[in-house]
Amino acid sequence: MTDCSDGPSTILSKRTVPPDDATRGINQEGSHGSRRRPTARRLSRTLGRLTALALTGLVTVAVAGPATAAGPGSGGGGRPAPSVDGVRVGWLPSGVSFTSAVPSTRIESEVIIGTFEGGGTTVRLTVQRDTPEATLDDVASAYAQYYPSSQRGRVALRDTEAVTLLASGGGISEMTWVEGDPSVVLTVSGRVGENGTTPPGLLPEADLLRIAESLTVGPAPTPTAWQRLSEPLIRVAFAVGLNSSEAPPRVPLAAVENGQRLVGVLEKFRTTYPGLSARVTVNQIYFWAQDHASVRFTVAYTYQGRSGSIGSTGEAVFTHGSWKVSEETYHSVLGLASLLGSAPA
Numbered sequence: 001m002t003d004c005s006d007g008p009s010t011i012l013s014k015r016t017v018p019p020d021d022a023t024r025g026i027n028q029e030g031s032h033g034s035r036r037r038p039t040a041r042r043l044s045r046t047l048g049r050l051t052a053l054a055l056t057g058l059v060t061v062a063v064a065g066p067a068t069a070a071g072p073g074s075g076g077g078g079r080p081a082p083s084v085d086g087v088r089v090g091w092l093p094s095g096v097s098f099t100s101a102v103p104s105t106r107i108e109s110e111v112i113i114g115t116f117e118g119g120g121t122t123v124r125l126t127v128q129r130d131t132p133e134a135t136l137d138d139v140a141s142a143y144a145q146y147y148p149s150s151q152r153g154r155v156a157l158r159d160t161e162a163v164t165l166l167a168s169g170g171g172i173s174e175m176t177w178v179e180g181d182p183s184v185v186l187t188v189s190g191r192v193g194e195n196g197t198t199p200p201g202l203l204p205e206a207d208l209l210r211i212a213e214s215l216t217v218g219p220a221p222t223p224t225a226w227q228r229l230s231e232p233l234i235r236v237a238f239a240v241g242l243n244s245s246e247a248p249p250r251v252p253l254a255a256v257e258n259g260q261r262l263v264g265v266l267e268k269f270r271t272t273y274p275g276l277s278a279r280v281t282v283n284q285i286y287f288w289a290q291d292h293a294s295v296r297f298t299v300a301y302t303y304q305g306r307s308g309s310i311g312s313t314g315e316a317v318f319t320h321g322s323w324k325v326s327e328e329t330y331h332s333v334l335g336l337a338s339l340l341g342s343a344p345a
Contacts, residue, residue, distance in 0.1 A: 082289065084114030085127040086221045087186065090214030093207055095119035101288035102313060103296055112286065120195030121203065123211060125188055129220055132182030139163045139176050139185065157212055171202040180217055188212045227287045233323045234293060234316045235282045241325040242280040242299070242333050257317050257327040269334050276337065277302040283311075291318035299333065303340050310336050 082088075082098050089098075096118040104111050110130045116123040131138075140163050143152050153164040155175060162177035174189035188211055190203030202208075223231075241255035249266045253259030284296040293316045300309045314329030 083218070083221065084125050084288075085112040085129065086218040087125065087127050087184070088216040088218065089114075089116070089125065089211065090216060091210055092116055092123060093119075093121055093203075096121050096123060098288075100292075100294065100315075101286060102294045103284050103286045104313075114288070120198060121190065121192045122194055123188070123190040123203065125211075125215075126186070128185040128187075129182075131185060134178050134183040134185050136161060136163070136178050139178060143176070155209070157209065158215075162212070167202055172205050172208055173202055175208065175212060177212075184217055186212075186215065186217070223287075226290065230287070230293070230318070230323055231285050234285055234295065237316060237323050237325055238280050238282050238295060238297060238314075241330065242278065242297075244276060244278040255322075255324055256330045257319055257324045259324070262327070262330065265331075265334070269337070273303065273337050273340070275303065276340075280333075285316070292316070293323075295329075299336060301340070303337075306340070310339065312336065 084101050096116050099115050099117045101112055101114040104113055109128055111126050111128045114125040114127070116125075128134075140152075143163050143165065147165060151166050151168075153166050153172070154161050155164050155172070157175065157177055158179060160177055160179060162175040164172045164175045167173045174187055176185065176187040178185050188208060190208055190211070191200065192198065192203055193200035237255040241252050241259075243252070245252060249263045250259075253262055253266060256262060278299050278301045281298045281300070282295055283298060286294045288294060294313060295316050296311070296313050298309050298311050301307065312333065314332060315326040316323050316329075317326045318324075
C-alpha cells in the first residue's frame with residue numbers, strides 16, 4: 001500500500017478541529033444491557049478510591065469492567081466487522097478481522113485509521129470527518145498536488161465516483177471518495193502477501209471494490225458510559241506506568257500489562273539512563289473495542305541537561321479488571337530513550 005502519510009488521504013485543511021483531548025468512542029451493540037446502572041455505580045465509587053490512591057503513588061487502576069467485552073478480532077470471513085468511527089464494514093476477505101483503530105493527523109485534519117488483518121492480507125479504512133463541506137472535486141485536486149496524471153484514475157462506486165491511486169505495475173492501491181451530509185471522506189486500501197508465504201502485492205481490485213460497497217456510513221459515535229468512566233482511568237494508568245519515579249518497580253509496573261514480568265527491564269533501564277526524568281501527557285483516547293483503546297500522548301523529558309518532548313501513539317488494554325498500558329507500548333516508550341543518544345534499555 002502506498003504510504004500517504006503526507007499525501008491526500010486527508011483531503012482538506014482543517015476547518016473545525018476537536019481539541020487535543022477530544023475522544024471518539026465506538027458504540028458496541030449489546031455492550032451494557034440491564035447491568036449498565038450497577039456497573040456505573042461501582043465505577044463511580046472506584047473512581048473516588050482511585051483518586052485517593054493516586055495521591056499516595058500506590059495506584060491499582062482497577063474497575064468492574066464492561067458488561068460484555070467485545071474482543072478486537074471480531075469480524076472477517078463475511079461477518080460484519082466493528083465500526084471505524086461510525087463506518088461499519090459489511091464484508092472482508094476470508095480470515096481477515098479487525099485488529100486496531102488509531103487516531104491520526106494528516107494535512108492538519110483529524111482521521112481515524114482502522115486496520116484489518118489476517119492470512120497475510122492487510123486492509124485499511126481511513127475515515128475523515130472534519131471537512132464537512134468536502135467534495136469529490138476537492139479529493140481530485142488534492143491527489144493532483146501529489147501524483148502525476150498517470151497515477152490517478154476514477155472508478156464508479158456507491159452511486160458516485162472514487163478517485164483512485166494506481167500502482168506502477170497496474171492495479172488500484174487505494175480509492176478515496178466523499179459521501180453524506182455533512183461530508184465524510186473515506187479511503188480504502190489493501191495489500192496481500194505480507195506473511196512471507198506469497199509474493200507481496202495489491203489486494204485484488206474486485207475485493208477492494210466489494211469492501212467499499214459493503215460500508216455503511218453512520219454518524220460519528222458518541223462515547224458510551226463505560227468509555228467516559230474508563231478515560232480518566234487510562235490517563236492515570238499512563239501517568240503511573242510511564243512517568244519516571246524512584247518508587248520500587250512494582251509501583252509503576254502495576255499499571256502495565258504483564259508488569260510483573262518487566263521488573264528486570266525497568267531496573268536495567270534505570271541503570272542505563274540514570275537521572276532521566278519523563279512526564280507523560282495523554283492527548284487523545286480512542287476506544288475501538290470495549291477492552292482496547294488507542295492513546296496519543298506526549299513524553300516530556302529532561303536528561304543530561306537537555307530537555308524536549310516526543311509524541312507517540314500506544315494502546316491501553318483492559319485486563320484482569322484494570323486498564324493498563326499495553327506491554328508493547330511500554331517497551332516502545334522505553335525505546336524512545338535511544339533518541340537521546342545512549343543505548344536503549
